[in-house]
Amino acid sequence: MVMTLEAKVIRVLIGRHPLVTLPQKQASPDAAYLVSERVPAVRATLEGLEGDRHAGFTRRADARVPQYPRGTEIHNSRHVSLIGEEELAHIAANLGVPVVAPEWIGANLVLRGITNLSHLPPMTRISFPEETAIALEGENHPCVYPGKAIQHHYPDRPDVGKHFPKAAYHLRGVVGWIERPGMIREGDIVRITVPEQAPYRVAGTGDAVTSAH
Amino acid sequence: MVMTLEAKVIRVLIGRHPLVTLPQKQASPDAAYLVSERVPAVRATLEGLEGDRHAGFTRRADARVPQYPRGTEIHNSRHVSLIGEEELAHIAANLGVPVVAPEWIGANLVLRGITNLSHLPPMTRISFPEETAIALEGENHPCVYPGKAIQHHYPDRPDVGKHFPKAAYHLRGVVGWIERPGMIREGDIVRITVPEQAPYRVAGTGDAVTSAH
Numbered sequence: 001m002v003m004t005l006e007a008k009v010i011r012v013l014i015g016r017h018p019l020v021t022l023p024q025k026q027a028s029p030d031a032a033y034l035v036s037e038r039v040p041a042v043r044a045t046l047e048g049l050e051g052d053r054h055a056g057f058t059r060r061a062d063a064r065v066p067q068y069p070r071g072t073e074i075h076n077s078r079h080v081s082l083i084g085e086e087e088l089a090h091i092a093a094n095l096g097v098p099v100v101a102p103e104w105i106g107a108n109l110v111l112r113g114i115t116n117l118s119h120l121p122p123m124t125r126i127s128f129p130e131e132t133a134i135a136l137e138g139e140n141h142p143c144v145y146p147g148k149a150i151q152h153h154y155p156d157r158p159d160v161g162k163h164f165p166k167a168a169y170h171l172r173g174v175v176g177w178i179e180r181p182g183m184i185r186e187g188d189i190v191r192i193t194v195p196e197q198a199p200y201r202v203a204g205t206g207d208a209v210t211s212a213h
Numbered sequence: 214m215v216m217t218l219e220a221k222v223i224r225v226l227i228g229r230h231p232l233v234t235l236p237q238k239q240a241s242p243d244a245a246y247l248v249s250e251r252v253p254a255v256r257a258t259l260e261g262l263e264g265d266r267h268a269g270f271t272r273r274a275d276a277r278v279p280q281y282p283r284g285t286e287i288h289n290s291r292h293v294s295l296i297g298e299e300e301l302a303h304i305a306a307n308l309g310v311p312v313v314a315p316e317w318i319g320a321n322l323v324l325r326g327i328t329n330l331s332h333l334p335p336m337t338r339i340s341f342p343e344e345t346a347i348a349l350e351g352e353n354h355p356c357v358y359p360g361k362a363i364q365h366h367y368p369d370r371p372d373v374g375k376h377f378p379k380a381a382y383h384l385r386g387v388v389g390w391i392e393r394p395g396m397i398r399e400g401d402i403v404r405i406t407v408p409e410q411a412p413y414r415v416a417g418t419g420d421a422v423t424s425a426h
Contacts, residue, residue, distance in 0.1 A: 116413075119413050121413050133281070180274075180285060193280075195351070197413065200337075200407050
């Protein structure tokens with residue numbers, strides 16, 4: 001059964017800092033390179049958000065795709081990072097801090113109205129009033145670097161940043177690609193189309209070899 | 214739970230005919246434009262299969278994405294069409310014909326060993342021995358044109374082609390994009406990684422408006 005939901009875009013943010021190497025990531029004390037900047041609107045092209053470092057038809061393989069050697073040029077299905085306002089508040093509560101700003105964790109869009117945004121499945125589509133459509137690759141699994149940016153804002157809470165991956169587990173939003181170009185504006189009401197999900201089960205035997213892990 | 218399956222590539226096929234317009238599709242008596250040609254191997258680039266008409270970072274919106282005006286330039290997540298040998302036999306049985314060749318319906322790859330290939334969910338990944346990886350958009354829903362190509366091969370069975378969409382329902386395979394470039398060869402043993410599927414349920418209320426259809 002296809003489901004349709006609605007949400008409101010309450011922040012639009014651009015990651016203007018260029019991509020950095022793994023050693024640069026590791027050496028950065030505050031992960032300043034991943035901080036995004038609030039803008040009233042952005043143009044979405046088929047390569048991604050204009051001016052954002054994640055734009056491009058292709059990208060370099062990183063820790064998100066450990067099955068490929070790091071640096072391999074691969075298809076880019078991670079143009080945009082979306083986070084739910086409600087889940088962001090949940091992460092802050094888990095960390096015991098008053099707020100985690102979407103800028104600190106490099107989000108591009110903050111949506112209000114879908115309390116479990118991170119659970120939206122692959123190929124969910126998000127349609128904007130001015131033609132833009134985003135297709136979702138799926139959940140964005142938390143890594144350690146946003147924790148450094150959070151830590152930077154709570155110097156009196158040593159080690160709070162280290163708890164980010166656990167505090168953000170299944171709460172860190174989703175990523176996806178621009179399927180149809182257009183504009184994205186703060187205040188947009190978006191339509192979210194969740195595809196039918198048929199659970200896959202191994203059928204018959206054929207030559208199939210199955211292993212679960 | 215992530216699942217890993219294995220299958221064998223028993224055919225590699227290229228669609229060499231250029232893309233045609235909707236009126237051309239409708240006017241073609243035998244859908245010759247969609248017929249693909251068997252090759253021993255093909256190079257897969259980040260734009261698709263070399264020499265295949267579906268290659269490209271972008272494509273024009275068609276009946277597969279009725280939410281966009283026809284002809285709109287959109288992201289191309291349909292580089293490759295994969296069909297299961299077992300499902301193809303099932304389609305032939307449903308039509309009451311001895312065989313439906315993968316060429317006739319424009320398939321690019323025929324896999325043996327996954328009896329319910331069409332059920333593989335979005336973001337399933339298929340890895341080949343020579344680096345290539347395909348990520349799946351999901352099921353390829355049958356349309357009327359392959360029926361014309363099938364009809365052309367069974368002139369003594371008037372109307373058999375018209376039954377294709379129903380006969381191929383949930384059996385027509387899957388489509389996806391090249392995520393990592395490399396080679397694809399007949400005889401390749403591929404590893405299929407099926408992602409964890411968490412069924413989405415609307416949680417809480419927030420501002421979400423839900424409708425099911």
